[in-house]
Amino acid sequence: MKELRLRVDPVFCDGHGICAELLPELIRLDDWGYPIISGEPFPASLLDKVRRTITACPVLALRIERLDQKQKAS
Amino acid sequence: MAITGTIERAGLIGRGGAGFPTATKFRAVAATRRRPVVLVNGGEGEPTSRKDALLLERAPHLVIDGALLAAAAVGADEIVLGIKIVTGAARRAVEQAIAERHRDEPTAPRLRVLDVPNRYLAGEERALVNLANRGRAIPPAGTSRPFEKGIDGRPTLVQNVETLAHLALIHRNGPDWFRSVGTHEMPGTTLLTVGGAVARRSVYEVNVGAPFTELLRAAGGRTDEIGAVMIGGYSGTWLSPDEALGVCMERSSLASVGGNLGCGAVWVLPATACGIRETAATMRWLSMQTAGQCGPCVFGLESISNLTGELQEGTAGRGALEQLLKWASDIDGRGACRYPDGAIRLLRSALTTFAADAYDHARGHPCPGARRPITLPLPEIRNAA
Numbered sequence: 001m002k003e004l005r006l007r008v009d010p011v012f013c014d015g016h017g018i019c020a021e022l023l024p025e026l027i028r029l030d031d032w033g034y035p036i037i038s039g040e041p042f043p044a045s046l047l048d049k050v051r052r053t054i055t056a057c058p059v060l061a062l063r064i065e066r067l068d069q070k071q072k073a074s
Numbered sequence: 075m076a077i078t079g080t081i082e083r084a085g086l087i088g089r090g091g092a093g094f095p096t097a098t099k100f101r102a103v104a105a106t107r108r109r110p111v112v113l114v115n116g117g118e119g120e121p122t123s124r125k126d127a128l129l130l131e132r133a134p135h136l137v138i139d140g141a142l143l144a145a146a147a148v149g150a151d152e153i154v155l156g157i158k159i160v161t162g163a164a165r166r167a168v169e170q171a172i173a174e175r176h177r178d179e180p181t182a183p184r185l186r187v188l189d190v191p192n193r194y195l196a197g198e199e200r201a202l203v204n205l206a207n208r209g210r211a212i213p214p215a216g217t218s219r220p221f222e223k224g225i226d227g228r229p230t231l232v233q234n235v236e237t238l239a240h241l242a243l244i245h246r247n248g249p250d251w252f253r254s255v256g257t258h259e260m261p262g263t264t265l266l267t268v269g270g271a272v273a274r275r276s277v278y279e280v281n282v283g284a285p286f287t288e289l290l291r292a293a294g295g296r297t298d299e300i301g302a303v304m305i306g307g308y309s310g311t312w313l314s315p316d317e318a319l320g321v322c323m324e325r326s327s328l329a330s331v332g333g334n335l336g337c338g339a340v341w342v343l344p345a346t347a348c349g350i351r352e353t354a355a356t357m358r359w360l361s362m363q364t365a366g367q368c369g370p371c372v373f374g375l376e377s378i379s380n381l382t383g384e385l386q387e388g389t390a391g392r393g394a395l396e397q398l399l400k401w402a403s404d405i406d407g408r409g410a411c412r413y414p415d416g417a418i419r420l421l422r423s424a425l426t427t428f429a430a431d432a433y434d435h436a437r438g439h440p441c442p443g444a445r446r447p448i449t450l451p452l453p454e455i456r457n458a459a
Binding site: 009010011012013014015030031032033034036 | 215368369370401404405410
């Protein structure tokens with residue numbers, strides 16, 4: 001079973017903030033307009049929405065991280 | 075691989091600040107498929123630390139011995155020595171030592187110097203690799219790890235200067251000799267840079283686990299009543315005098331008071347100085363030293379720096395302390411490197427250690443020390459407002 005997490009590359013991210021509007025379930029903005037993303041695995045039911053958000057990012061700073069349960073343990 | 079086994083039996087832990095087991099790093103690099111490079115990390119961007127520069131200046135051949143052993147252990151054919159450009163004496167000593175090696179041991183791996191700019195972040199592992207590859211001493215985007223993909227895309231073993239010196243001595247004297255001092259978890263001695271209100275500011279070699287009081291004695295004692303002690307430099311923690319006087323220079327003892335050894339820099343703040351002022355100046359400097367890449371770090375540290383500056387002046391208002399703690403937790407872990415995390419560790423410890431003073435500042439009553447000159451070494455800031 002893979003766990004899915006949403007990650008942002010903070011170097012690429014310019015704080016456009018579109019992601020937080022599209023995906024408030026996982027993303028809120030800090031006081032400077034940059035996304036604070038939940039570090040918890042997200043449910044598969046959100047996958048389509050997550051993918052749409054990733055595509056909508058103007059600088060493509062978002063990605064999905066897939067982690068095996070056993071990888072997580074190491 | 076015999077060398078890797080030896081340092082594993084010696085229990086050598088890296089002395090660069092992260093406290094990582096050296097043998098584990100060696101194995102990770104040796105297990106890769108391409109020919110690795112050894113990168114000696116003499117970046118030492120922390121202004122309160124100068125143990126690596128001193129070691130390079132006084133014992134360059136010992137560090138090179140360690141680097142050659144490391145290269146042999148992982149099968150590297152090239153050694154890059156990253157030396158902070160401002161430490162002229164260290165650089166000259168290293169260049170002379172390299173010339174002697176190339177003259178006497180023509181078959182040894184090639185040694186070359188990489189000039190490292192005097193920036194806080196330049197000693198960060200990924201920043202140093204990026205400097206070697208692209209001439210910019212800032213952490214690159216992405217998630218590349220030097221031990222897999224470092225200099226010229228090759229697996230790169232990055233080792234702190236002091237760690238390599240220990241490695242050379244372990245090779246000469248054996249793991250049991252190394253383990254005869256220090257703690258079980260971190261055997262050996264360690265180099266600590268002691269500054270501030272002590273009689274003799276210098277670098278001291280102590281057994282890991284030595285009491286802080288012993289270090290203080292070695293430095294000739296305090297020259298003033300102690301207000302607080304910063305351990306681990308500008309990504310470290312402020313300890314109260316009571317905490318510092320009861321602590322030993324090793325992980326678990328320091329952890330019990332919320333601290334860590336980090337790069338081994340120790341700064342004794344006199345009681346006459348204002349901890350809030352020192353912290354405000356440090357936050358200002360740290361906000362100027364970011365790589366300028368990650369929003370939460372660039373803007374977060376700027377906001378924190380501005381507000382701690384107002385706190386120092388007594389104009390920040392009563393909500394300032396809560397606001398600072400909120401921003402600290404907001405930016406925690408959100409940079410491409412650990413830089414912002416270190417800055418807020420120091421901030422949080424300041425708000426705890428100087429809590430009573432911080433409260434008075436927030437209520438508009440800065441202490442008398444708030445107008446005195448800054449004691450910490452903060453290049454470019456000096457004593458400007």
